[in-house]
Protein backbone atom coordinates (compact mmCIF):
# COMPACT_ATOMS: atom_id res chain seq x y z
CA UNK A 337 0.00 0.00 0.00
CA UNK A 338 1.27 3.48 -0.91
CA UNK A 339 0.37 6.23 1.58
CA UNK A 340 0.98 9.85 0.65
CA UNK A 341 0.81 12.14 3.69
CA UNK A 342 2.73 15.12 2.33
CA UNK A 343 -0.07 17.25 0.90
CA UNK A 344 1.42 20.45 2.33
CA UNK A 345 4.39 19.89 0.00
CA UNK A 346 2.29 19.18 -3.08
CA UNK A 347 -0.95 17.52 -4.12
CA UNK A 348 -1.91 15.23 -7.01
CA UNK A 349 -3.47 17.01 -9.98
CA UNK A 350 -7.26 16.56 -9.93
CA UNK A 351 -8.44 14.76 -13.10
CA UNK A 352 -11.03 17.51 -13.77
CA UNK A 353 -8.24 20.10 -13.54
CA UNK A 354 -6.18 18.20 -16.11
CA UNK A 355 -9.22 17.94 -18.40
CA UNK A 356 -9.83 21.69 -18.13
CA UNK A 357 -6.18 22.44 -18.93
CA UNK A 358 -5.58 20.04 -21.82
CA UNK A 359 -7.16 22.14 -24.60
CA UNK A 360 -4.88 25.05 -23.64
CA UNK A 361 -1.83 22.80 -23.91
CA UNK A 362 -2.88 21.65 -27.38
CA UNK A 363 -5.29 23.16 -29.90
CA UNK A 364 -6.08 26.38 -27.95
CA UNK A 365 -2.49 27.55 -27.90
CA UNK A 366 -2.98 31.23 -28.75
CA UNK A 367 -1.19 34.12 -27.07
CA UNK A 368 -3.74 36.12 -25.02
CA UNK A 369 -2.16 39.36 -26.29
CA UNK A 370 -2.82 38.50 -29.97
CA UNK A 371 -5.80 40.17 -31.60
CA UNK A 372 -6.82 37.27 -33.87
CA UNK A 373 -9.23 34.46 -33.01
CA UNK A 374 -6.58 32.18 -31.43
CA UNK A 375 -5.50 35.05 -29.18
CA UNK A 376 -9.04 36.05 -28.26
CA UNK A 377 -9.84 32.47 -27.32
CA UNK A 378 -6.85 32.36 -24.96
CA UNK A 379 -7.70 35.80 -23.54
CA UNK A 380 -11.26 34.71 -22.85
CA UNK A 381 -10.04 31.62 -20.96
CA UNK A 382 -7.53 33.68 -18.99
CA UNK A 383 -10.10 36.26 -17.93
CA UNK A 384 -12.65 33.57 -17.03
CA UNK A 385 -9.97 31.96 -14.87
CA UNK A 386 -9.23 35.32 -13.23
CA UNK A 387 -12.91 35.80 -12.48
CA UNK A 388 -13.16 32.30 -10.96
CA UNK A 389 -10.11 32.85 -8.73
CA UNK A 390 -11.47 36.26 -7.64
CA UNK A 391 -14.79 34.61 -6.78
CA UNK A 392 -13.06 31.83 -4.82
CA UNK A 393 -11.28 34.49 -2.74
CA UNK A 394 -14.38 36.63 -2.25
CA UNK A 395 -12.83 39.47 -4.26
CA UNK A 396 -15.38 41.70 -5.98
CA UNK A 397 -12.94 43.05 -8.56
CA UNK A 398 -11.42 40.46 -10.90
CA UNK A 399 -8.69 42.94 -11.88
CA UNK A 400 -7.33 42.46 -8.34
CA UNK A 401 -5.93 39.02 -9.30
CA UNK A 402 -2.43 38.80 -10.81
CA UNK A 403 -1.32 35.37 -12.00
CA UNK A 404 2.27 34.50 -11.07
CA UNK A 405 4.66 31.62 -11.76
CA UNK A 406 4.38 30.17 -8.22
CA UNK A 407 3.30 30.94 -4.69
CA UNK A 408 6.88 32.02 -4.04
CA UNK A 409 6.63 34.61 -6.79
CA UNK A 410 3.32 35.88 -5.39
CA UNK A 411 5.01 36.40 -2.00
CA UNK A 412 7.98 38.10 -3.66
CA UNK A 413 5.70 40.39 -5.65
CA UNK A 414 3.77 41.33 -2.52
CA UNK A 415 6.89 42.28 -0.57
CA UNK A 416 9.23 43.67 -3.20
CA UNK A 417 6.55 45.15 -5.43
CA UNK A 418 4.92 47.10 -2.62
CA UNK A 419 8.09 48.23 -0.86
CA UNK A 420 9.73 49.35 -4.10
CA UNK A 421 6.65 51.37 -5.04
CA UNK A 422 6.39 53.03 -1.62
CA UNK A 423 10.03 53.63 -0.77
CA UNK A 424 9.36 57.35 -0.34
CA UNK A 425 6.93 56.63 2.51
CA UNK A 426 9.19 54.53 4.72
CA UNK A 427 11.73 51.73 5.09
CA UNK A 428 10.21 49.33 7.59
CA UNK A 429 8.79 45.83 7.01
CA UNK A 430 7.27 43.47 9.62
CA UNK A 431 7.13 39.68 9.19
CA UNK A 432 6.96 36.76 11.63
CA UNK A 433 9.89 34.53 12.49
CA UNK A 434 8.03 31.45 11.22
CA UNK A 435 7.09 32.59 7.70
CA UNK A 436 7.86 30.36 4.74
CA UNK A 437 11.26 31.04 3.19
CA UNK A 438 9.46 32.65 0.25
CA UNK A 439 8.79 35.55 2.65
CA UNK A 440 11.73 35.19 5.06
CA UNK A 441 14.47 35.01 2.43
CA UNK A 442 12.84 37.89 0.56
CA UNK A 443 12.81 39.93 3.79
CA UNK A 444 16.50 39.07 4.32
CA UNK A 445 17.28 40.18 0.79
CA UNK A 446 15.43 43.44 1.37
CA UNK A 447 17.30 43.94 4.66
CA UNK A 448 20.59 43.66 2.76
CA UNK A 449 19.30 46.42 0.49
CA UNK A 450 18.73 48.77 3.41
CA UNK A 451 15.14 48.01 4.48
CA UNK A 452 14.60 47.55 8.19
CA UNK A 453 12.91 44.26 9.03
CA UNK A 454 11.21 43.29 12.31
CA UNK A 455 10.61 39.57 12.86
CA UNK A 456 7.77 38.94 15.30
CA UNK A 457 8.17 36.07 17.75
CA UNK A 458 5.69 33.27 18.38
CA UNK A 459 5.01 31.38 21.61
CA UNK A 460 5.79 27.72 22.27
CA UNK A 461 2.50 26.74 20.60
CA UNK A 462 3.43 28.70 17.46
CA UNK A 463 0.81 31.38 18.16
CA UNK A 464 1.29 35.06 17.43
CA UNK A 465 -0.11 37.88 19.55
CA UNK A 466 -1.78 40.60 17.43
CA UNK A 467 -0.76 43.12 20.10
CA UNK A 468 2.84 42.42 19.06
CA UNK A 469 1.90 43.69 15.60
CA UNK A 470 0.48 46.86 17.15
CA UNK A 471 3.65 47.37 19.19
CA UNK A 472 5.98 46.74 16.24
CA UNK A 473 4.37 49.25 13.87
CA UNK A 474 6.38 52.46 13.49
CA UNK A 475 5.77 55.72 11.67
CA UNK A 476 7.86 54.43 8.74
CA UNK A 477 6.28 50.94 8.52
CA UNK A 478 5.05 50.22 4.99
CA UNK A 479 3.99 46.59 5.09
CA UNK A 480 3.19 43.75 7.50
CA UNK A 481 3.33 40.21 6.07
CA UNK A 482 2.00 37.32 8.18
CA UNK A 483 1.06 33.84 7.04
CA UNK A 484 -2.52 32.63 7.33
CA UNK A 485 -1.39 29.18 8.47
CA UNK A 486 2.00 27.64 9.02
CA UNK A 487 3.16 25.03 6.52
CA UNK A 488 5.04 22.97 9.12
CA UNK A 489 2.69 22.96 12.11
CA UNK A 490 -0.58 24.11 10.53
CA UNK A 491 -0.96 26.72 13.31
CA UNK A 492 -3.25 29.62 12.34
CA UNK A 493 -2.39 33.27 12.81
CA UNK A 494 -4.97 35.92 13.88
CA UNK A 495 -5.06 37.48 10.42
CA UNK A 496 -8.29 39.45 10.78
CA UNK A 497 -7.08 41.07 14.00
CA UNK A 498 -3.61 41.83 12.59
CA UNK A 499 -5.16 43.28 9.41
CA UNK A 500 -7.43 45.48 11.53
CA UNK A 501 -4.46 46.85 13.46
CA UNK A 502 -2.72 47.63 10.16
CA UNK A 503 -5.82 49.27 8.66
CA UNK A 504 -6.13 51.53 11.75
CA UNK A 505 -2.49 52.56 11.42
CA UNK A 506 -2.51 53.03 7.63
CA UNK A 507 -0.07 50.16 7.04
CA UNK A 508 -0.48 47.68 4.17
CA UNK A 509 -1.11 44.05 5.09
CA UNK A 510 -0.16 40.88 3.16
CA UNK A 511 -1.00 37.31 4.08
CA UNK A 512 0.53 34.17 2.61
CA UNK A 513 -2.59 31.98 2.50
CA UNK A 514 -0.90 29.28 0.41
CA UNK A 515 -1.53 26.51 2.95
CA UNK A 516 -4.97 27.67 4.08
CA UNK A 517 -6.59 28.21 0.70
CA UNK A 518 -8.60 25.08 -0.14
CA UNK A 519 -8.56 23.85 3.47
CA UNK A 520 -10.37 26.70 5.22
CA UNK A 521 -12.59 29.55 3.97
CA UNK A 522 -10.31 32.36 2.79
CA UNK A 523 -12.09 35.62 1.94
CA UNK A 524 -10.18 38.82 1.24
CA UNK A 525 -13.12 41.02 2.26
CA UNK A 526 -13.85 39.20 5.52
CA UNK A 527 -10.13 39.31 6.38
CA UNK A 528 -9.80 42.87 5.05
CA UNK A 529 -6.30 42.24 3.72
CA UNK A 530 -4.57 44.28 1.00
CA UNK A 531 -2.57 41.43 -0.51
CA UNK A 532 -2.97 37.64 -0.38
CA UNK A 533 -0.95 34.83 -2.01
CA UNK A 534 -2.15 31.43 -3.21
CA UNK A 535 -0.50 28.58 -5.15
CA UNK A 536 -1.88 26.03 -7.63
CA UNK A 537 -0.10 22.84 -6.65
CA UNK A 538 -1.22 22.95 -3.01
CA UNK A 539 -4.89 22.62 -4.02
CA UNK A 540 -4.77 19.81 -6.59
CA UNK A 541 -3.94 22.29 -9.34
CA UNK A 542 -0.77 22.41 -11.46
CA UNK A 543 2.71 23.50 -10.45
CA UNK A 544 4.13 26.69 -11.93
CA UNK A 545 1.10 28.88 -11.23
CA UNK A 546 0.16 31.07 -8.31
CA UNK A 547 -1.80 34.25 -7.82
CA UNK A 548 -1.58 37.42 -5.80
CA UNK A 549 -4.70 39.32 -4.78
CA UNK A 550 -3.96 43.05 -4.80
CA UNK A 551 -6.61 45.36 -3.36
CA UNK A 552 -7.63 48.10 -5.79
CA UNK A 553 -5.51 51.21 -5.29
CA UNK A 554 -2.47 49.43 -3.79
CA UNK A 555 0.64 50.95 -5.32
CA UNK A 556 2.85 48.21 -6.73
CA UNK A 557 5.82 47.84 -9.08
CA UNK A 558 6.34 44.67 -11.16
CA UNK A 559 9.16 42.20 -10.50
CA UNK A 560 9.22 41.17 -14.16
CA UNK A 561 9.32 43.93 -16.72
CA UNK A 562 9.10 43.54 -20.46
CA UNK A 563 5.40 43.50 -21.30
CA UNK A 564 2.05 44.97 -20.37
CA UNK A 565 0.59 41.66 -19.29
CA UNK A 566 -1.38 41.43 -16.07
CA UNK A 567 -2.06 45.18 -16.25
CA UNK A 568 1.68 45.84 -16.23
CA UNK A 569 2.10 44.09 -12.89
CA UNK A 570 3.83 40.99 -14.32
CA UNK A 571 5.51 41.00 -17.72
CA UNK A 572 5.67 37.77 -19.76
CA UNK A 573 3.20 35.78 -21.83
CA UNK A 574 0.64 34.35 -19.46
CA UNK A 575 0.48 30.66 -18.49
CA UNK A 576 -3.07 30.20 -19.79
CA UNK A 577 -3.30 26.46 -19.10
CA UNK A 578 -1.91 27.02 -15.60
CA UNK A 579 -4.42 29.79 -14.86
CA UNK A 580 -7.29 27.65 -16.16
CA UNK A 581 -6.04 24.80 -13.94
CA UNK A 582 -5.71 27.00 -10.87
CA UNK A 583 -9.22 28.35 -11.38
CA UNK A 584 -10.76 24.87 -11.79
CA UNK A 585 -8.87 23.58 -8.74
CA UNK A 586 -10.07 26.56 -6.69
CA UNK A 587 -13.68 25.84 -7.70
CA UNK A 588 -13.33 22.15 -6.81
CA UNK A 589 -11.74 22.94 -3.44
CA UNK A 590 -14.68 25.13 -2.45
CA UNK A 591 -17.06 22.20 -2.85
CA UNK A 592 -17.65 20.44 0.46
CA UNK A 593 -14.95 22.49 2.22
CA UNK A 594 -16.45 22.10 5.69
CA UNK A 595 -17.35 18.44 5.37
CA UNK A 596 -13.95 17.38 4.02
CA UNK A 597 -12.22 19.50 6.66
CA UNK A 598 -14.13 17.65 9.38
CA UNK A 599 -13.31 14.27 7.86
CA UNK A 600 -9.61 15.07 7.54
CA UNK A 601 -9.51 16.38 11.12
CA UNK A 602 -11.01 13.10 12.36
CA UNK A 603 -8.39 11.08 10.50
CA UNK A 604 -5.59 13.38 11.64
CA UNK A 605 -6.74 13.06 15.27
CA UNK A 606 -6.91 9.28 14.89
CA UNK A 607 -3.34 9.30 13.62
CA UNK A 608 -2.15 11.49 16.48
CA UNK A 609 -3.93 9.66 19.28
CA UNK A 610 -2.82 6.30 17.87
CA UNK A 611 0.82 7.35 17.77
CA UNK A 612 0.64 9.07 21.18
CA UNK A 613 -0.61 5.81 22.69
CA UNK A 614 1.74 3.46 20.80
CA UNK A 615 4.99 5.39 21.18
CA UNK A 616 6.33 6.76 24.50
CA UNK A 617 7.05 10.48 24.73
CA UNK A 618 5.70 11.57 21.38
CA UNK A 619 5.08 15.34 21.44
CA UNK A 620 2.69 17.38 19.33
CA UNK A 621 4.23 20.55 17.94
CA UNK A 622 1.97 23.57 17.78
CA UNK A 623 -1.36 24.51 19.29
CA UNK A 624 -3.73 21.50 19.38
CA UNK A 625 -6.83 23.28 18.06
CA UNK A 626 -5.82 26.58 16.44
CA UNK A 627 -4.51 24.87 13.34
CA UNK A 628 -5.36 23.45 9.92
CA UNK A 629 -7.59 20.36 10.01
CA UNK A 630 -5.17 18.09 8.19
CA UNK A 631 -1.67 18.94 9.44
CA UNK A 632 0.13 17.21 12.29
CA UNK A 633 3.69 17.92 13.37
CA UNK A 634 4.92 15.31 15.82
CA UNK A 635 8.25 14.98 17.59
CA UNK A 636 9.80 11.59 18.26
CA UNK A 637 12.72 12.43 20.58
CA UNK A 638 15.63 10.03 20.23
CA UNK A 639 15.26 9.80 16.44
CA UNK A 640 16.42 11.82 13.45
CA UNK A 641 13.59 13.02 11.21
CA UNK A 642 15.54 12.32 8.01
CA UNK A 643 16.10 8.68 9.01
CA UNK A 644 12.44 8.29 9.95
CA UNK A 645 11.35 9.75 6.62
CA UNK A 646 13.65 7.40 4.68
CA UNK A 647 12.53 4.36 6.69
CA UNK A 648 8.87 5.25 6.08
CA UNK A 649 9.60 5.83 2.40
CA UNK A 650 10.97 2.28 2.13
CA UNK A 651 7.57 1.14 3.43
CA UNK A 652 5.73 3.24 0.82
CA UNK A 653 4.75 6.07 3.19
CA UNK A 654 5.51 9.66 2.19
CA UNK A 655 5.89 12.26 4.96
CA UNK A 656 8.23 15.19 5.46
CA UNK A 657 10.27 17.00 8.05
CA UNK A 658 8.56 20.31 7.37
CA UNK A 659 9.09 22.69 4.50
CA UNK A 660 9.67 20.67 1.31
CA UNK A 661 12.55 22.87 0.25
CA UNK A 662 14.46 22.24 3.47
CA UNK A 663 13.86 18.48 3.52
CA UNK A 664 17.08 16.72 2.67
CA UNK A 665 19.11 19.55 4.17
CA UNK A 666 20.49 19.10 7.68
CA UNK A 667 19.32 22.58 8.73
CA UNK A 668 17.01 22.53 11.74
CA UNK A 669 13.46 23.79 11.20
CA UNK A 670 13.38 27.56 11.73
CA UNK A 671 9.71 27.23 12.69
CA UNK A 672 10.17 24.74 15.53
CA UNK A 673 13.33 26.53 16.64
CA UNK A 674 11.46 29.86 16.79
CA UNK A 675 8.85 28.14 18.98
CA UNK A 676 11.67 27.50 21.44
CA UNK A 677 11.49 23.69 21.25
CA UNK A 678 14.51 21.73 22.52
CA UNK A 679 17.05 20.55 19.95
CA UNK A 680 16.31 16.82 20.06
CA UNK A 681 12.61 17.52 19.66
CA UNK A 682 13.29 19.69 16.60
CA UNK A 683 15.63 17.06 15.12
CA UNK A 684 13.09 14.27 15.52
CA UNK A 685 10.01 16.10 14.19
CA UNK A 686 7.97 14.82 11.28
CA UNK A 687 5.07 16.48 9.47
CA UNK A 688 2.06 14.45 8.39
CA UNK A 689 -0.26 16.33 6.03
CA UNK A 690 -3.43 14.62 4.88
CA UNK A 691 -5.44 15.20 1.72
CA UNK A 692 -9.08 14.87 0.79
CA UNK A 693 -8.49 11.37 -0.56
CA UNK A 694 -6.71 10.09 2.57
CA UNK A 695 -8.46 7.01 3.96
CA UNK A 696 -8.75 5.35 7.38
CA UNK A 697 -6.86 2.34 6.00
CA UNK A 698 -3.94 4.56 5.12
CA UNK A 699 -3.88 6.00 8.63
CA UNK A 700 -3.97 2.48 10.08
CA UNK A 701 -1.06 1.54 7.85
CA UNK A 702 1.03 4.37 9.38
CA UNK A 703 -0.09 3.37 12.89
CA UNK A 704 1.17 -0.16 12.24
CA UNK A 705 4.41 0.79 10.47
CA UNK A 706 5.80 3.70 12.46
CA UNK A 707 6.01 2.50 16.11
CA UNK A 708 8.49 -0.36 15.45
CA UNK A 709 10.66 1.97 13.34
CA UNK A 710 10.83 4.55 16.17
CA UNK A 711 11.57 1.82 18.69
CA UNK A 712 14.42 0.43 16.54
CA UNK A 713 15.97 3.86 16.07
CA UNK A 714 15.71 4.75 19.72
CA UNK A 715 17.37 1.48 20.69
CA UNK A 716 20.19 2.14 18.22
CA UNK A 717 20.73 5.69 19.53
CA UNK A 718 20.71 4.63 23.18
CA UNK A 719 17.73 6.86 23.95
CA UNK A 720 16.00 6.40 27.29
CA UNK A 721 12.58 7.77 28.33
CA UNK A 722 12.49 10.92 30.45
CA UNK A 723 15.71 12.37 29.06
CA UNK A 724 14.00 15.31 27.39
CA UNK A 725 12.45 16.31 30.69
CA UNK A 726 15.82 16.00 32.44
CA UNK A 727 14.63 13.12 34.61
CA UNK A 728 17.91 11.24 34.62
Ligand SMILES: Cc1ncc(COP(=O)(O)O)c(C=O)c1O
Pocket residue numbers: 344345406407408409411436438483485486487512514515535536537545546660
Ligand atom coordinates in the same frame (compact mmCIF):
# COMPACT_ATOMS: atom_id res chain seq x y z
C1 LIG B 1 3.24 28.90 3.34
C2 LIG B 1 3.91 28.73 2.01
N1 LIG B 1 4.28 29.81 1.31
C3 LIG B 1 4.87 29.72 0.12
C4 LIG B 1 5.10 28.50 -0.47
C5 LIG B 1 5.74 28.43 -1.83
O1 LIG B 1 4.78 28.09 -2.83
P1 LIG B 1 5.27 27.52 -4.23
O2 LIG B 1 5.72 26.12 -4.00
O3 LIG B 1 4.04 27.60 -5.11
O4 LIG B 1 6.35 28.40 -4.72
C6 LIG B 1 4.75 27.33 0.22
C7 LIG B 1 5.08 26.00 -0.32
O5 LIG B 1 5.38 25.08 0.42
C8 LIG B 1 4.13 27.45 1.48
O6 LIG B 1 3.77 26.38 2.19
